[in-house]
Amino acid sequence: MTRPNLTREAVLDAAADLVKQQGPRALTMRKLAAELGTAVTSIYWHVGHRESLLDALVERTVRELGGIRAVGHTPRTRLVSLARTLRRELLARPHLIAMVHERGLTERMFLPAQQALITETHAAGLRGTRAAEAVRAVQFQVIGHVLVERNRERQPVQRPGEVELWEAAAADGDPALARMLARAPDTERLFLVSVRALVDGLLSPG
Template identity: 75%
Template sequence: MARSALTREEVLRAAAALVRELGPDALTMRGLAAELGTAVTSIYWHVGNRESLLDALVERTVAELAAVTAHGRTPVDRIVSVADALRRDLRERPHLVAMVHERGLTERMFLPAQRALAREVHAAGLRGTRAARVVRAVQFQVVGYVLVERNRERAPVQSPGEEVLWNAEGDTSPDPALARALARPVDTGHLFAVSVRALVEGLLAVPGPPRGPVG
């Protein structure tokens, strides 16, 4: 039996869930209608055709990534919290973020995070080119890190992998503790927190005006 009280937001929420789980190619109007227990005509009535639906999902994703707030007591803590939130948002929506990029809206998508970072950098006392450098460096760190994470997750199983290679080095390495540490699985969340904090602390501590253009 078809549903009678379907809303546009329910359609978009269900479509976003399908794309997040299976990718945009898995999103069909019939499949979405079946997922929602409604008629295909109801889907068309709420969101138009498939291209209109994809456009609406892109706008929805951009709006979701706009909800960026900082947390923490120190400037470093607050900047790191924005970076962490941005990484989490990008990781949770890889297919949707790719759709945003394909439609040429990447810069618009990142603008709220840039503004949140700028507010915190200003609160730390930086202005102008120095402030812009911190904003860009943190943004690039987050995006680059997420790309590396995604690449590692999608890569074929490595044989031999790091565990085997570094365990074999353990007996002959001049730093056995390092070899043992690199033989263990990577805690990507912890590594991100350590690296972005070190980056922010270093950038905020640099005295005087920077040399050269931003970037």
């Protein structure tokens, strides 16, 4: 039975949820129709065939990444806020981001974030080469951190792991350091420490 008032956006929402949870291979028109409680023909009517649906998801992902906005009262805090938001958005939709990349739209996807970073670097007094380097340094910091985080999530179980390795390590006579390195990293805190240090360095005179 077809669900009443089904819209294109509802179809895209359901498709995006499937991709986020299970990856693009799990997205079939039949499965999507079952999720929505509608007929497959209704899905085709709203979004076309599967490739058209994937294209629409990619375009929506690009638009969503373009909605990033800075918060804070100084260029420094606003740059950090942009970096934190960009990281969060990339981590929230890895499969969709991969689809954007596969379709050659990565640079277009990042353009609005770069433009927002430019606004804040200009507000901090940077121009020309220094501003361009600051924008790319922040962007690369975010992407690099996200890639490391995703790689840690997917890596096989390590034997020995960090706990066993650091319990046996002297760490140059710093047991507190060894204890901290034996724990799973707080990736949010680690990112914040690193991006703040980066931004402070980029905005410092000289």
